[in-house]
Amino acid sequence: MSVQNTKPQNLQEWQALATSVKIEGRAFINGRYVDALSGNTRTTHNPANGEALAQIACCGPEDADLAVHVARETFESGTWSTMPPTERKKVLVRFAELIEAHRVEIALLESLDAGKPIADAMAVDVPGAATTIRWSGEAIDKLYDEVAPTGPGALGLITRMPLGVVAAIVPWNFPLSTTAWKLGPALATGNSVILKPASSTPLTAIKLAGLARAAGLPDGVLNVLPGPGSSLGKALGLHMDIDCLTFTGSTAVGKTLTGYAGQSNLKRTFLELGGKSPNIVFADADLDRAAEAAAMAIFYNQGETCTAGSRLLVEKRIAEVFTEKVRKAARHFKPGHPQDPNTAMGALIDRSQSDTVAYYVAKGLEQGAQLVCGGRPVEAVAGGYYFEPTVFRGVTGDMTIAREEIFGPVLSVMEFESEAEALAIANDSIYGLAAGIWTNNLGRAHRLARDIRAGSVWVNNYFGGDITVPFGGFKQSGNGRDKSLHALDKYCELKSTWIDLG
Missing domain, CATH: 3.40.605.10 (Aldehyde Dehydrogenase; Chain A, domain 1)
Structure with a gap:
């Protein structure tokens, strides 16, 4: 049937x-x-x-x-x-x-x-x-x-x-x-x-x-x-x-x-x-739009996304204001029943993954990160595996939650003061799958898009692209590419045939 x-x-x-x-x-x-x-x-x-x-x-x-x-x-x-x-x-x-x-x-x-x-x-x-x-x-x-x-x-x-x-x-x-x-x-x-x-x-x-x-x-x-x-x-x-x-x-x-x-x-x-993708927000960006996208970047698919914008890099002079905007945007991702059409964030895959997310939350608190919201498993449906959208502030590059892929709805907010510092933080990872850049400065957008070591860079958006562009990573995020005409090449051998015409 x-x-x-x-x-x-x-x-x-x-x-x-x-x-x-x-x-x-x-x-x-x-x-x-x-x-x-x-x-x-x-x-x-x-x-x-x-x-x-x-x-x-x-x-x-x-x-x-x-x-x-x-x-x-x-x-x-x-x-x-x-x-x-x-x-x-x-x-x-x-x-x-x-x-x-x-x-x-x-x-x-x-x-x-x-x-x-x-x-x-x-x-x-x-x-x-x-x-x-x-x-x-x-x-x-x-x-x-x-x-x-x-x-x-x-x-x-x-x-x-x-x-x-x-x-x-x-x-x-x-x-x-x-x-x-x-x-x-x-x-x-x-x-x-x-x-x-x-x-x-x-x-x-x-x-x-x-x-x-x-x-x-x-x-x-x-x-x-x-x-x-x-x-x-x-x-x-x-x-x-x-x-x-x-x-x-x-x-x-x-x-x-x-x-x-x-x-x-x-x-x-x-x-x-895997990935530990940086999502970089400068003070000249459209902050309301960037905050909505930052929440989507980490909480979409329960955070179980290889390209999740799990490291939110925010220019220091707007960090407090912007973090509050993200906290408010996170409320849209209240865990709910996956078969409810109104649900924006469903269930984690199993208890083991829920325990893993809880471990990283505890590790963030232990190492001195400040919990802005979330941080707990919830029972949205009896017997299911749900976790609150979680935001940490005051995260530094040496903390575990800034370095390891969590694969859950946990966001680490990090601060920078200059473009050069933002680039250094963004590239300070064993991964290089994706990155986001939010700025109205065209030159800065091009410089960072060129210099960030990642297979996909999104400017003033996150998760952008379609089947026409390749997808894959640098460094320990992998090799080869899915999507686009480049993917077709990966499944072919090239043969050279040389014919002497006399």
Whole structure:
């Protein structure tokens, strides 16, 4: 039974709809849903109330071997890898249309699985995923190979070739969005894909597999394996017949996966990892607009966002006034039931993450930061995992909350007196994923945007951009890029063919 695509209007209607949705928990291999070879399953839980949500196939190394074998055979058969780009485009466009047609069901699964506000899932995650798949498909038949500028006696051809078998491991904070960011370019360029969703949030990935097949994707091109990173993720990282590993998640796990690639076949590995992003506000900025954006930058998605503006750098002479504006803006993010359309901040993923956030709050207080607001877990819904929007002032660069990624709704306000000091604080991090700059000084905006070591810099906005611009990090925030035409290159090999014309 599939949920009808009529958007519910309130919490009660969403909850009623949740009782009718059929949750598929099996793996997807060679075009059909199957149990794990071991028969093992694991229970996932709803972050909103802590209750059991679904029984999910618990795949292991033996399932990885099977999926890789299927993906390799499919790739070598050429049914997808050598299909004309115009035909691959048609399949991916149909895939995007099916995502849109099932948007209510997909948004509901995402909200139930991840604790994400249903309003965000409907307005951002689902349409964003459809756009990514469609755009990647539309782009692929508009990319030309090259002819090198040789002399008259030779012809030099530069052609793109699909890599082969791609393993994509995606995180629990944006499971649908990051899945689309991997699938779009990997499939468009002709690869076979093995997708491993996070253990706690597999539902939309499993759903998408069936939609892709319905859109005409040949069997074996997309395989979805839910299972733990400690065994299944390791098996994919070490597998000798996987050509590429793409991962979004923590820096620690990214380092481990890079090691697996080195221990095995030197598979191409690119990573989108953690962040501790600076959001810099100068006195000449539109302070009301900047304060609203600063709250959004840290409290959106419960702060479980790799690009979260968790370090708010404020010019000293406006620090007190601006911090108060942010405190007031934070009230909009009162934790609430994820399936309530009025909720702006939902549930943290689980108790462990809630405990982690509480640990960092305690560490901030212990090291002398001043608590402006929040700082406590709350029971917005019985049994769920909710945390107040939290703001610290008086944070210095040596404090733990200024240096480590918390992945929760905790903001550290730091002060600076000059542009040079702001730049130094911004770059004083092992991470380099994103940054925000708020100023009406055009020269300053350009200087800082150039000199901040981050993959994305937003001027007078936060979270800006669309599918046309690349996304990824500097330093220990990773390598490679998702989104844009640059992502397509990551899933291709370049071949040079030199022909002697005599």
